[in-house]
Amino acid sequence: MVNFSNLLQFLSLQSPLGSDSTNSTLNLAKMGITAYTLPALPYAYDALEPHISAQIMELHHSKHHQAYVTNLNKALEAHVTAVAQGDVAAQIALQQAIKFNGGGHINHSLFWKNLAPAGSDEASLDRASTLVKEIEKTWGSFDQFKAAFSAALLGIQGSGWGWLVREAGNGAGLRIVTTKDQDPVVGGDVPIFGVDMWEHAYYLQYLNGKAAYVENIWNVINWKTAEDRFAGRSEEKTEL
Structure with missing residues (x-):
């Protein structure tokens, strides 16, 4: 192992x-x-x-x-x-x-x-009430967070990922990070959810329309998983 x-x-x-x-x-x-x-x-x-x-x-x-x-x-x-x-x-x-x-x-x-079918219970923002409160505290509103996260995704040059993470340490807050190529989140930060910005994640459907891919992926975010990761209830481990 x-x-x-x-x-x-x-x-x-x-x-x-x-x-x-x-x-x-x-x-x-x-x-x-x-x-x-x-x-x-x-x-x-x-x-x-x-x-x-x-x-x-x-x-x-x-x-x-x-x-x-x-x-x-x-x-x-x-x-x-x-x-x-x-x-x-x-x-x-x-x-x-x-x-x-x-x-x-x-x-x-x-x-x-951290993806789920649109319209499912898991994709409802209501499933992440604690996380949303922290998002609103950090960015002022959910819409402002969504705009900041989307901008970070579209700002990635080449291939990479965008992540919402809970920072390491007790009482630490949320932040948006990007990682290059297949670099994972490091330093003890906890990934809440991530979006793949490699071309293979969207090109067959969206061609060069990265902005449309980014806009539409918000419909399939699994907010239940995001809430569980934020609250430390996830069974996922940071060890393969």
């Missing part, structure tokens, strides 16, 4: 390491390391339509997220071998691959759970 905080310390190549995970999974098991698997979605691929198409969801989950899981397992297998062989250069060369693919697995696992 790889500790989340240790995973974040790795730095180096971002190139994919392959797509076949079967052998890596078996080898990791032989090495006494738990191999990561693609988590099931809590809803059908078409459940977020019309705001996120079934085609996007299926490709995003079954292809893109699966690739992060596959490549993370391959990188971990190679790293364990390098440690056993005392090959420090190989260990260093693998660090970014572990960070990039591990971050991709972490971010997407959080993302799927």
Whole structure:
């Protein structure tokens, strides 16, 4: 089992390491390391339509997220071998691959759970009364927060993520942060919800219309999950 905080310390190549995970999974098991698997979605691929198409969801989950899981397992297998062989250069060369693919697995696992079908009970803002009060305290109103968060998303250059986080420490407040590529939230901050701003999250449906994607994703935010994360009731762990 790889500790989340240790995973974040790795730095180096971002190139994919392959797509076949079967052998890596078996080898990791032989090495006494738990191999990561693609988590099931809590809803059908078409459940977020019309705001996120079934085609996007299926490709995003079954292809893109699966690739992060596959490549993370391959990188971990190679790293364990390098440690056993005392090959420090190989260990260093693998660090970014572990960070990039591990971050991709972490971010997407959080993302799927902070989405819910429009009109569902979970997507109702009423399910996040405590969080909304803190949002209004911090930004003046929910509309002002929504505008600030949307602006942060649209301000991301290249690929990345936008997050609402609860800052680390007792009594800490909320803030909006962005992370580059597949870098996850670090430093003890708790992700309340995140939005994927990689082109694969929206391009097949929205083309270059990022603003429309950002506007529509507000319809499928899972406010129940956001409230649970904010209140510390979530069963999600910051350790993979």
